[in-house]
Amino acid sequence: MEAARTPRAAAALTGTNAMTAAGHTSLTAKYRPQTFAAVVGQGATTRILSQAAAQRRIAPAYLFSGTRGVGKTTVARIFAKAINCLHGPAPEPCNACSMCRQITAGTAVDVVEIDGASNTGVEHVRRLKEDVGYAPLEARSKVIIVDEAHMLSKAAFNALLKTLEEPPAHATFILATTEPEKFPITIVSRCQHFVFQRVAQTDLEAHLAEVLGREGVAFDPEAVRLIARRGAGSVRDAMSLLSQVLALGAERLSEADVRDVLGMVGFSTFLDVLQAVRDRDLAALHTLVGQLVDGGMDLGFFLRELTSLWRDVFLLSRLGSAAMALVETPEEEKSALAAVAAGFSTAHAHAAWQMSLESQRTVTHSPDPALALELHLVNLALVPELLPVERAPQGEAQQRSSAAPAAAAATSTPSASKSSTPSAQSSALQAPLPYEAMAAPGDGSATPSAPQRAATSAPAVEAGSWPGFVAYLQEQGLAAQVCSVLHGEVAEDTVRIRVPSAFVAARLQDFQTKKSLSTIARTYFGRPMQVLVDAPSPSSRKTKAELKEMALNHPQIQAIRERFQAKIIDVRPNTGGMNRE
Known part of the structure; x- marks a missing residue:
């Protein structure tokens, strides 16, 4: 949204429309922008189109893409007015001449709006091609706006190709869509493509505040912030939600009214959920889900907000007080959130963040969303039991060293955060077994010698021995899965490493290009x-029996077999791009 609107742009925000004659007008129609300057959040696109109209550099076809409610059709109408205004072409329509008023009212015969969902067939496009051939009756140019153009059939797109490439000089096509990926590339290449962005939270809040001011309604800033967040970057969605809340008829728009009407959960409820997950209180989680369902809360938006909170918890757990500036919550809520975050380890918070993000679609599209949400929250609470992570004692989150997450990463599986849900755990048996879960390299700042570090990190490993050397290799950054299959021996001034497969040899070679094995051995x-x-x-190739024997002896496969009571059905060598055993 532009930082300041001109007086004409501000007046154009409440431009007339044919819908107003019916008596009651929705806020969306009443405050539909009528000039480029009044459009919210699409500054770059509107500036380009405004200059194109003023300089009469009109392309044969335009493609407007973006999520719903961000102004694609509105900008198309404004552009049609700008190039057909009786006082133009001009960078802004005057909205006073007969042509501008006709286009605004939707009665201009030379500006045609077509619903692509209702006119999908090739016969509709052929009829349109015939109409385009005739000169405009009143306007300077014919403008054909096709909304939801991705709904056109393949035959209709093919029929439109030649017309888009060489249309009559008096015709301009504007295709609006929410799914540009469904367009044939031959169509996209014939259009000037403008991508409409989601409207920023601050711009949406400013727009809603301006509308409320024009309506003469007092409001709480937090109420406007909630509606803007619920609108998720869509001006139309936010305006519809505002109309819904204003239907209460209250003299002041309050935060409580917004939460009540739109089914939005308060911060205290989110705090209760985080505490129940931290304490692994499954009974409390069951009660909270019941309260959400009985209260008619929007479960999809609840999960979206919960995902944002997990992001904040992760940052606070990882960075401590340094994350305060990155947390997008009111100041009075940050201290409470920081206190809860202190009880989560970085690994737990990270896994919860990722699981919540991935569950936003699965929960809302589940046959039983309430049950799916409860299962998701239970999974979040049981992450420490499903993953090798430790719960951080209260107050220690800010004192956690940077080596702690590396240690957690070295002891967890590569897809730990994804396999924490039951469905992901079962699918892990079908996915190829990953070879690498890279351990974070040491910080190099430790004062004890390398053998002493190996001895203290693993008391059962003798300092200066082969197992101790392998442990030190892992500490220096060699993948844990590679270290687990290496064999060798130490004899006086020689270290002999026996590699079981070409793939492991390649991984060891990749590691050696970064760090010299001789240097590491000398240091250790x-x-x-x-x-x-x-x-x-x-060139060596192992038989299927040998491969199966290797798989049976692989420590990671043994762990999976024991945990899931699984059995190996088939074993095949991996030959993707190189001779891997």
């Missing part, structure tokens, strides 16, 4: 060491 053992790598021949 405290003396010069020769490192010998015995890798299998690239």
